[in-house]
Amino acid sequence: MGRKDECAVGEGKGLESKAGGQDKMENRKLRFKLINRQQMMLRPIEVDRLVPEDHEVRAIWEFVGRLDLSWYYEAIEVVEGEAGRPALNPHLMISLWIYAYSKGAGSAREISRLCEYDPAYQWLTGLEGVNHHSLSDFRVRHKEALDELFTQVLGLLSAEGLVTLERVMHDGTKVKAYASADTFRREQRVRAHLEVARQQVERMGDPRTAEEVSPRVAKARERAAREKQQRLEEALRELEKIRASKSSLEEKQGARVSMTDPEARVMKQSDGGYAPSYNVQISTDAKEKVIVGIGVSQSGSDYGELVPAVDRVEANVGQEPGQIVVDGGFTSRDNILAMSEREVDLIGSMGTGTSQSAGQMKRRGVDPSFYPEAFHYDGISDTYSCPAGKILRANGEEKRPGRTNYKYRACATDCQRCPFQQKCCPQNVPRSIVQGVDAPEVAAFIAKMETDEGKKIYRQRGPVAEFPNAWIKNKIGLRQFRLRGLVKVGMEVLWAALTYNIKQWIRLCWRPQWA
Ligand code: SF4
Numbered sequence: 001m002g003r004k005d006e007c008a009v010g011e012g013k014g015l016e017s018k019a020g021g022q023d024k025m026e027n028r029k030l031r032f033k034l035i036n037r038q039q040m041m042l043r044p045i046e047v048d049r050l051v052p053e054d055h056e057v058r059a060i061w062e063f064v065g066r067l068d069l070s071w072y073y074e075a076i077e078v079v080e081g082e083a084g085r086p087a088l089n090p091h092l093m094i095s096l097w098i099y100a101y102s103k104g105a106g107s108a109r110e111i112s113r114l115c116e117y118d119p120a121y122q123w124l125t126g127l128e129g130v131n132h133h134s135l136s137d138f139r140v141r142h143k144e145a146l147d148e149l150f151t152q153v154l155g156l157l158s159a160e161g162l163v164t165l166e167r168v169m170h171d172g173t174k175v176k177a178y179a180s181a182d183t184f185r186r187e188q189r190v191r192a193h194l195e196v197a198r199q200q201v202e203r204m205g206d207p208r209t210a211e212e213v214s215p216r217v218a219k220a221r222e223r224a225a226r227e228k229q230q231r232l233e234e235a236l237r238e239l240e241k242i243r244a245s246k247s248s249l250e251e252k253q254g255a256r257v258s259m260t261d262p263e264a265r266v267m268k269q270s271d272g273g274y275a276p277s278y279n280v281q282i283s284t285d286a287k288e289k290v291i292v293g294i295g296v297s298q299s300g301s302d303y304g305e306l307v308p309a310v311d312r313v314e315a316n317v318g319q320e321p322g323q324i325v326v327d328g329g330f331t332s333r334d335n336i337l338a339m340s341e342r343e344v345d346l347i348g349s350m351g352t353g354t355s356q357s358a359g360q361m362k363r364r365g366v367d368p369s370f371y372p373e374a375f376h377y378d379g380i381s382d383t384y385s386c387p388a389g390k391i392l393r394a395n396g397e398e399k400r401p402g403r404t405n406y407k408y409r410a411c412a413t414d415c416q417r418c419p420f421q422q423k424c425c426p427q428n429v430p431r432s433i434v435q436g437v438d439a440p441e442v443a444a445f446i447a448k449m450e451t452d453e454g455k456k457i458y459r460q461r462g463p464v465a466e467f468p469n470a471w472i473k474n475k476i477g478l479r480q481f482r483l484r485g486l487v488k489v490g491m492e493v494l495w496a497a498l499t500y501n502i503k504q505w506i507r508l509c510w511r512p513q514w515a
Pocket of ligand 1: 386387388389390410414415416418419420421424425431
């Protein structure tokens with residue numbers, strides 16, 4: 001009996017569980033539908049029917065078809081009537097990447113494989129294969145064209161009424177770099193590796209040390225060695241930048257840089273741990289949660305990211321947001337002043353804290369009963385009186401962005417003779433008090449955030465701002481970059497934002513043609 005027949009007929013033993021039925025079962029031979037894996041079959045395929053009419057891949061193809069792709073076409077050299085292989089249409093390549101990202105497939109090899117058997121990819125390509133090198137190059141080759149594409153997409157979404165810029169929620173999220181923590185080295189080690197890499201590149205041109213390999217392999221090895229040398233040279237340049245950002249000599253001497261992704265920085269993660277990462281900044285229009293700006297930064301802090309975010313939104317949509325809502329990580333006095341100057345209504349959380357916080361007092365060893373609240377201010381004489389009844393007089397001022405700090409100091413002999421000295425100024429320095437006065441813009445911001453309206457708007461921030469963050473990480477799977485370097489990871493997040501926005505358009509606007 002052949003394998004085909006074995007699949008078709010089975011013995012009934014063991015299938016009957018009831019006592020009494022077993023004898024009856026042993027006399028029967030069960031018959032199953034054939035599974036014949038040896039047969040050859042030719043089937044006609046109607047490519048357009050590989051996916052149903054309401055399949056989202058059709059929507060993506062339709063949407064990309066509405067975009068002006070001339071930026072991409074300009075780079076194509078193959079023309080009708082001349083020699084050379086036909087180029088892959090940018091309409092196809094963009095649609096492939098968008099559809100792949102929407103399904104969480106972010107690797108060129110994976111997409112190339114999917115084109116061989118997945119009906120949606122086959123529908124896009126018309127059953128043709130697409131080489132993974134072509135896909136990979138296309139993703140990172142056209143930076144300006146991709147920026148332009150993002151702007152165009154926002155133009156179409158604005159025309160559909162999905163973007164108003166009346167209220168924009170902005171947030172930052174850390175995405176891990178394509179480099180592990182153990183690739184970070186100090187200068188000495190980087191220089192040692194660079195020397196080895198340079199020697200390796202030099203040896204490649206020497207016929208005495210050449211190995212017996214094919215020209216293709218030799219070329220690939222040479223390219224890899226040169227790239228390694230360039231990466232290590234870049235690591236030294238980045239190390240200088242890292243040093244410049246450190247304040248103490250000890251920190252400067254201990255600075256380290258990744259040898260695989262020199263532009264990545266070690267950043268604190270949401271789970272409290274630290275990892276090589278980039279800081280992804282996302283601005284989301286509150287109306288329909290469309291991403292109106294996305295960027296990548298090397299800074300672990302969000303304070304410096306608000307102004308560039310507003311610049312990006314303006315560059316993408318052609319106007320500034322009417323209102324921007326951020327969390328405490330962005331709400332500095334500098335940013336309040338900057339937004340006020342640009343007439344962008346800033347909503348955010350910020351402590352009104354005094355210039356001398358409880359933390360500072362604690363660090364100086366001051367007893368809580370001698371914190372600034374225990375000192376009484378007299379506006380007429382412009383002096384403070386301390387718990388011991390002594391006077392602290394004005395002693396200069398310090399101007400900072402959005403705030404002026406007025407200093408008051410006690411008389412040195414008063415403090416030296418005071419029975420409370422150990423509780424009030426244990427460091428043996430005459431006690432001082434700092435009175436901070438906010439600039440009018442900052443005071444207005446703080447007053448606004450104390451109103452019910454200000455608090456109500458701020459409460460809307462989380463659900464809107466964190467939605468695209470979560471979508472990009474969970475649906476697209478961008479918890480870790482698949483590319484290296486600031487420019488390339490910037491392009492990766494742009495692809496992700498494009499995908500997210502087109503998905504929003506499909507959800508809110510697209511109807512299949514039959515519908
Ligand atoms: S230490 Fe100086 S400031 Fe403090 S309570 Fe005594 S006199 Fe006043």
